[in-house]
Amino acid sequence: MNILLWHVHGSWTTAFVQGPHTYLVPVTPDRGPDGLGRARTFDWPASVREVTPEELRDTHVDLVVLQRPHEWELAGRWLGGRRPGRDLPAVYLEHNAPDGDVPRTRHPCADRPGTTLVHVTHFNRLFWDNGAARTAVIEHGVVDPGHLYTGRLPRAAVVVNEPVRRGRHTGTDLLPGLAGAAPLDVFGMATEGLAGHLGLPPDRCRTADLPQRELHAAMAERRFYLHPVRWTSLGLSLLEAMHLGMPVVALATTEAVEAVPPGTGTLSTRPEVLARAARHYLEEPQAAAEDGARARQAALERYGLKRFLADWEQLMTEVAS
Structure with a gap:
């Protein structure tokens, strides 16, 4: 199949394009948000092909994967009037938990016939008002980076983009208290000046803001992974940390309670409990390594790439038939 999707979420797309299809990714001269083209910091296979809006007009497309509300209109315009959900099979992939008037937030896809709404977590499907839309949940899959964990640095790894701007959503306000239990290394975009x-x-x-190929090695040197996020979808960085063999210390919010099973770390809504877990891992590196090994096994079983691609293959075959 020729699958059209925009480069919106680099980590998720990296897993998705490992499938057996041709993936058409729009590119514009300015490489802006609607035309980023191929990723520059992730490894994508040759089956990911950049296409200009002009080329799309005459390109055969079997399925459109929409990820932002304005892409319905954008796709119809760039595809020469072929509209997703009417003229072309389409799915709408929702990466995020609802925002605003939760749990009454109505999804943009709720009243659009002909488009399957796909959530990345069961939590997201539960909390969005999906209206009459046909919905499915396909949980994340991760390209396995390998069991790289050493934990040699008695510090916590945190991965978050724009922690100052996003504030309470990402639990930024909790970091001073948690930094008293374990020093933090915060990786991601727009983290400068956080301290x-x-x-x-x-x-x-x-x-530090590191490319993906360097980020995994840096994370794996830290003693544990800290996930202080209050309200967001399940971060792929959390699943990547588990794949690396890192134990997890996380707020027991959103989908984290499903993703982090007992024996792989500590989940709690009490910051003081998370602080105790952080100190425990700093003082007991063997315990950290053992919990991290269990975290890796749990992540491979639930969030492995093979299951992820199989789930998508089944759904896309149903939608495109």
Whole structure:
């Protein structure tokens, strides 16, 4: 199949394009949000093909994977009037938990016939108002980076983009208290100046923005993975950390309670419990390694790439037939 999708979420797309199809990714001269083209910091196979809006007009497309509300209109325009859900089979992939008036937030896909709404977690499907839309859940899959964990650095790894702007959503306000239990290394975009914003000394909160190929190795050197997120969809970085063999210390919110089973770390809605778990891993590196090994096994079983691609293959075959 020729599958049209925009480059919106690099980590998710990296798993999706490992399938057996041709993936058409729009590219524009400015490589803006609607035309990023192929990823530059992720490894994508040759089956991912860049196409310009002009080329799309005459390109055969078997399925459109929509990810943002304005893509319905954009796809119809760039595809020469062929409209997803009417003229072409389409699915709408929802990456995020609802925002705003939760749990009454109505999904943009709720009143659009002909388009299957796919959520990445059961939590998301539960909390969105999906209306009459046909829905499915296909949980994340991760390209296995391997069991790289060493835990040699007695620090916590945190992966979050824009922690200052996103604030309470990502639990940024909890970091000063948790940094008292374990020094933090925060990886992600727009993390510069985080220590000063939180009033933390530089040695208690370091930041870096690394490409994916360097990020996994850096994470795996830290003693444990800290996930202080209050409200968002299930972060792929959490699943990647588990694949690496890292134990997890996380807020027991959204889908984390499903993703992190007993014996692989600590989940709690009480920051003081998370702080105790952080200190435990710093003092007991063997316990951290053992919990991390169980975390890796759990992630491989539930969030492995083979299951993910099989689930998508089944759904796409149903939708496109």
